[in-house]
Amino acid sequence: xxREVPExxxxxxADIAFILLLFFIIATTMDTDSGIARRxxxxxxxxxxxxxxxxxxxxxxxxxxxxxxxxxxENKPLNINQLRExxxxxxxxxxxxxxxxxxxxxxxxxxxxxxxxxGVLSLQNDRGTTFGAYLEVQNELVAAYxxxxxxxxxxxxxxxxxxxxxxxxxxxKKIYPQKxxxxxxxxxxxx
Amino acid sequence: xxxxxxKKKNILPGISTASLPDIVFMLLFFFMVAxxxxxxxxxxxxxxxxGTEIKKLEKKSLVSFxxxxxxxxxxxxxxxxxxxxxxxxxxxxxxDIQRFIEIERKSHNEKEIPLLTTxxxxxxHCRMGIVxxxxxxxxxxxxxxINYSCRKRTx
Numbered sequence: 001x002x003r004e005v006p007e008x009x010x011x012x013x014a015d016i017a018f019i020l021l022l023f024f025i026i027a028t029t030m031d032t033d034s035g036i037a038r039r040x041x042x043x044x045x046x047x048x049x050x051x052x053x054x055x056x057x058x059x060x061x062x063x064x065x066x067x068x069x070x071x072x073x074e075n076k077p078l079n080i081n082q083l084r085e086x087x088x089x090x091x092x093x094x095x096x097x098x099x100x101x102x103x104x105x106x107x108x109x110x111x112x113x114x115x116x117x118x119g120v121l122s123l124q125n126d127r128g129t130t131f132g133a134y135l136e137v138q139n140e141l142v143a144a145y146x147x148x149x150x151x152x153x154x155x156x157x158x159x160x161x162x163x164x165x166x167x168x169x170x171x172x173k174k175i176y177p178q179k180x181x182x183x184x185x186x187x188x189x190x191x
Numbered sequence: 192x193x194x195x196x197x198k199k200k201n202i203l204p205g206i207s208t209a210s211l212p213d214i215v216f217m218l219l220f221f222f223m224v225a226x227x228x229x230x231x232x233x234x235x236x237x238x239x240x241x242g243t244e245i246k247k248l249e250k251k252s253l254v255s256f257x258x259x260x261x262x263x264x265x266x267x268x269x270x271x272x273x274x275x276x277x278x279x280x281x282x283x284x285x286x287d288i289q290r291f292i293e294i295e296r297k298s299h300n301e302k303e304i305p306l307l308t309t310x311x312x313x314x315x316h317c318r319m320g321i322v323x324x325x326x327x328x329x330x331x332x333x334x335x336x337i338n339y340s341c342r343k344r345t346x
Contacts, residue, residue: 014208017215024219028226033248035310035340043330125319131259132240132315134322135339139242146244185323 036138041181059101061090061121065137067128080136087144091119091176110171111156124183138180145178152176227251235260235277240315241344248338253306255295257288259321260314274317276325285321288328305336312340 063083064072071078073086093100101119108114121141125134146161149172153161157168164172237260248254258277262270266282276283278291296304309329313322329337 010212011208013212014215017212017219021215021219021222024222024226027228028222029229030226033251033254033310033340034245034343035248035338036242036244037246037308037336037338040326040330040335040337042333042335127318127320127323129319130315131313131317131319131322134319135240135242135315135341138339139244139341142244185319 036135036142038138038180055120056102058099059118059120061087061101061119063121063123063137063141065123065125065129065133067126069130069133071137080140083137083140084144084147087121087141088148090121091117091144091148093117093119106174108171108174110168111175114175116175116177120179120181122181122183125185127185129185141180142178145176148176149173231256231258231277231280233258233263233277234266234280234282235262235275235314237312237314238316239312240339240341242339242341243344245341245343248308248310250306253299253303254308254310254338255291256310256312257291257325258312259317259325260312274314274321276321285324285328288325289332292329292332292334307334308336308338309334310338310340 062074071080090100101117103115103117105113106116149161152172152175153159153164157164161172235258237258259274261272261274270282278287
């Protein structure tokens with residue numbers, strides 16, 4: 001004999017779902033982590049330290065950051081707002097200025113022979129520099145490279161660098177390799 | 192005129208709550224999908240610097256965090272006010288980093304080890320000295336992929 005099963009009351013489902021919902025609201029976060037990705041240079045064995053390749057002075061873009069977060073770029077004080085433009089001009093060397101870096105011709109896939117600058121950015125900070133200022137400078141230097149890459153990508157392929165496929169990105173990276181070297185920080189500020 | 196129409200009662204019918212569970216479940220699923228569980232309880236105060244050239248950290252499981260900042264007020268009696276390092280849930284010293292990286296590596300597949308990223312969450316007022324020490328320590332244990340955590344600059 002079939003007995004009628006009483007229906008399970010569903011009035012409390014809403015309450016149960018609310019409890020779950022509250023748990024998830026409290027215990028989770030929404031913020032995604034983001035930041036500037038960098039690669040540290042590998043630690044070199046002591047004896048190899050001596051025979052580091054000599055880089056000509058005109059190929060090095062020296063950025064110094066002191067304990068009061070003041071910038072000295074190529075022996076001239078500079079405002080952080082001008083750093084990006086100055087860096088771009090250094091890397092690109094549009095008028096083949098003798099004081100700016102040399103160029104060499106490299107065969108790049110897709111783009112043929114291309115004049116590539118040998119410039120290297122060198123960043124040195126003090127142990128007393130604040131992290132905020134340091135990151136701002138890092139950001140500007142990376143931004144200079146990114147802008148140059150974007151400009152070239154739009155000129156050659158009509159797309160922004162991020163939207164290109166892998167091979168084309170590699171080709172552009174060959175023309176503007178990100179060369180940012182960091183010297184050991186000084187400790188002038190004390191602390 | 193209104194003879195044929197029955198007199199309407201002047202009471203509003205209650206709003207049906209039958210769909211309430213569905214609505215709440217929808218919200219619940221949204222939160223389950225769009226958020227992730229909070230990780231470590233921060234014991235240091237960190238106000239992240241801002242940048243424009245930021246990239247999202249992909250693959251959460253491959254990232255380990257190092258926090259640097261002033262201790263929170265309730266810990267200042269114990270730790271002072273100078274910036275300190277926090278690894279996982281505890282205050283640590285610079286020497287603990289190697290072990291921290293070691294443990295992180297052990298919990299991963301061998302193939303994934305070169306992909307492991309260390310994210311430095313450093314307070315923007317922190318001095319570079321401590322950051323440099325951390326970087327040197329990371330180089331020593333060959334954890335070269337790092338990421339300076341920062342916010343997107345809003346103008």
